[in-house]
Amino acid sequence: MKIYENTGSKDTRSGFGDGLTELGKKNENVVALCADLTGSLKMNAFADNHPERFFQVGIAEANMMGIAAGMTVGGKIPFTGTFANFSTGRVYDQIRQSIAYSDKNVKICASHSGLTLGEDGATHQILEDIGLMKMLPGMTVINTCDYNQTKAATLAIADHHGPVYLRFGRPKVANFTPENGAFEIGKAVMLQEGTDVTIIATGHLVWEALEAAKTLNEKGISAEVINIHTIKPLDEAAIIASAKKTGCVVTAEEHNYLGGLGESVARTLAMHHPTAQEFVATQDTFGESGTPAQLLEKYGLNAENIALKAEKVISRK
Amino acid sequence: MADTQHLKDLVTQVRRDIVRQVHAVSSGHPGGSLGCTEFLVTLYNEVMDHDPSFNMDGINEDLFFLSNGHISPVFYSVLARAGYFPVSELSTFRKLNTRLQGHPTTHEGLPGVRIASGSLGQGMSVAIGAAQVKKLNGDDKTVFTLHGDGELQEGQIWEAAMYASANKVDNLISTIDVNGQQIDGSTEQVLALGDLRNKFEAFGWDVITVEKGNDVDAIITGMKEAMNLTRKGKPVCILLHTEMGNGIDFMMGSHAWHGIAPNDEQLAEALRQNPETLGDY
Numbered sequence: 001m002k003i004y005e006n007t008g009s010k011d012t013r014s015g016f017g018d019g020l021t022e023l024g025k026k027n028e029n030v031v032a033l034c035a036d037l038t039g040s041l042k043m044n045a046f047a048d049n050h051p052e053r054f055f056q057v058g059i060a061e062a063n064m065m066g067i068a069a070g071m072t073v074g075g076k077i078p079f080t081g082t083f084a085n086f087s088t089g090r091v092y093d094q095i096r097q098s099i100a101y102s103d104k105n106v107k108i109c110a111s112h113s114g115l116t117l118g119e120d121g122a123t124h125q126i127l128e129d130i131g132l133m134k135m136l137p138g139m140t141v142i143n144t145c146d147y148n149q150t151k152a153a154t155l156a157i158a159d160h161h162g163p164v165y166l167r168f169g170r171p172k173v174a175n176f177t178p179e180n181g182a183f184e185i186g187k188a189v190m191l192q193e194g195t196d197v198t199i200i201a202t203g204h205l206v207w208e209a210l211e212a213a214k215t216l217n218e219k220g221i222s223a224e225v226i227n228i229h230t231i232k233p234l235d236e237a238a239i240i241a242s243a244k245k246t247g248c249v250v251t252a253e254e255h256n257y258l259g260g261l262g263e264s265v266a267r268t269l270a271m272h273h274p275t276a277q278e279f280v281a282t283q284d285t286f287g288e289s290g291t292p293a294q295l296l297e298k299y300g301l302n303a304e305n306i307a308l309k310a311e312k313v314i315s316r317k
Numbered sequence: 318m319a320d321t322q323h324l325k326d327l328v329t330q331v332r333r334d335i336v337r338q339v340h341a342v343s344s345g346h347p348g349g350s351l352g353c354t355e356f357l358v359t360l361y362n363e364v365m366d367h368d369p370s371f372n373m374d375g376i377n378e379d380l381f382f383l384s385n386g387h388i389s390p391v392f393y394s395v396l397a398r399a400g401y402f403p404v405s406e407l408s409t410f411r412k413l414n415t416r417l418q419g420h421p422t423t424h425e426g427l428p429g430v431r432i433a434s435g436s437l438g439q440g441m442s443v444a445i446g447a448a449q450v451k452k453l454n455g456d457d458k459t460v461f462t463l464h465g466d467g468e469l470q471e472g473q474i475w476e477a478a479m480y481a482s483a484n485k486v487d488n489l490i491s492t493i494d495v496n497g498q499q500i501d502g503s504t505e506q507v508l509a510l511g512d513l514r515n516k517f518e519a520f521g522w523d524v525i526t527v528e529k530g531n532d533v534d535a536i537i538t539g540m541k542e543a544m545n546l547t548r549k550g551k552p553v554c555i556l557l558h559t560e561m562g563n564g565i566d567f568m569m570g571s572h573a574w575h576g577i578a579p580n581d582e583q584l585a586e587a588l589r590q591n592p593e594t595l596g597d598y
Contacts, residue, residue: 031453
């Protein structure tokens with residue numbers, strides 16, 4: 001088994017902020033917009049370094065999305081920053097018409113996604129954003145797992161022409177992917193090879209999947225772990241190949257099981273290689289207040305439940 | 318005043334294009350299109366410095382964003398007759414596989430269109446972004462928008478209006494087509510807009526009123542006044558008072574022709590009232 005080491009827990013939003021800071025220095029076409037959450041999105045350094053390229057929009061997310069679309073006319077690459085809820089559901093039609101349908105090169109960067117923003121509760125905990133964004137034609141959807149990967153993704157999407165939804169979070173989580181690692185949009189990352197069950201995870205639950213694989217290994221179960229950072233376009237070949245090898249799949253995400261990574265995987269398998277699948281995700285529910293750890297436990301989004309689901313899906317083979 | 322007969326001839330021809338486009342597919346929005354014909358003809362042929370060979374970025378060009386996308390028939394006719402694409406393509410309006418979609422889009426690659434519009438209230442935000450980038454790029458050209466008065470009921474317009482003045486977006490001229498009509502009736506009946514001059518002034522804009530919004534000479538005068546107000550620290554709003562359905566007597570004075578196409582007899586009568594000037598497509 002490969003051993004992954006947490007090199008020091010960090011928040012994924014800081015990966016975004018540090019990536020944006022680096023982009024500001026190396027690409028003068030990058031501009032950033034924020035809707036009154038500069039500190040929360042870790043955009044301060046970019047704003048301080050490049051005040052002429054930073055646009056404080058105030059609490060007006062719809063206007064922010066429209067301005068970002070307009071800024072592409074003239075060759076800029078706009079990065080918008082606000083919470084995931086206000087980056088998607090609140091401004092769906094603005095993204096749909098002015099960005100996606102208009103083929104605008106806007107990067108929608110969303111922090112505080114999922115349950116793990118914690119105590120603020122359900123008004124701020126969007127669990128539907130992956131579904132909303134992946135349904136838009138032409139939209140690339142990325143959900144990164146740790147600080148290093150979020151920083152790498154932030155750099156990578158500036159070089160990708162087209163609208164992108166980049167989803168990350170608030171809490172400090174294990175940082176275990178390589179520092180300054182390459183980020184290839186649409187490419188699955190094989191973290192652990194195994195033969196009995198495939199665990200396909202995204203975002204904060206990738207580390208939990210690795211922990212689950214350890215537990216399973218102690219029971220003599222060989223789990224394959226794949227990190228899907230890009231939900232759209234999905235690396236179908238990697239998913240199909242792994243399902244053929246292990247014969248069963250668990251998907252894990254901090255999102256509703258309707259519309260999330262699990263459904264994309266299920267569609268892929270239904271079309272190419274029907275396979276038993278269990279879902280670690282929220283079950284068509286809103287979130288609530290609590291600490292991130294409490295919430296992940298209550299809603300079953302942790303290593304313990306991933307391991308349970310793995311044993312269950314193996315029994316269905 | 319310079320001779321504007323060529324603009325008036327173009328207005329008449331564009332009216333014919335509008336009613337012929339909507340008649341051919343029995344759908345589309347002639348009322349607002351006819352009301353804004355003089356404005357768009359003047360903007361593209363007398364006011365804006367623009368290049369019909371079309372580059373999306375529009376560096377060192379004036380830019381126009383249509384926010385009330387349903388008046389696509391007039392937009393398409395004015396663009397075609399300015400040389401953005403062949404006039405003959407107007408015959409494909411709203412038909413399967415056309416670049417002239419029901420509402421304008423960049424998605425099919427139609428030259429002259431820089432943003433999709435149709436879902437209302439979004440164009441001012443887009444124009445602000447383009448205007449701010451012009452400043453970043455050291456480009457001293459101007460960005461223009463057009464909005465329906467009913468469209469001002471959308472909240473995003475007022476987010477954008479607040480932002481534009483707070484950030485001194487003074488290379489922006491937003492024109493409001495004040496025709497007092499929307500789908501369900503008059504704006505007074507549906508949702509009264511109140512005093513638009515006071516509203517925009519309270520939001521930090523300079524405001525010009527053009528009372529004769531269907532008079533080419535009055536539009537030229539108003540646009541010159543507006544251009545003189547740019548680059549003085551405030552965005553500029555033009556309240557353009559127009560008549561919906563202008564130039565076709567039975568379409569004027571009501572909201573009835575907002576989204577209704579003429580039948581064969583009505584088309585013949587509309588064309589009789591506007592004799593061909595520059596050649597039909």
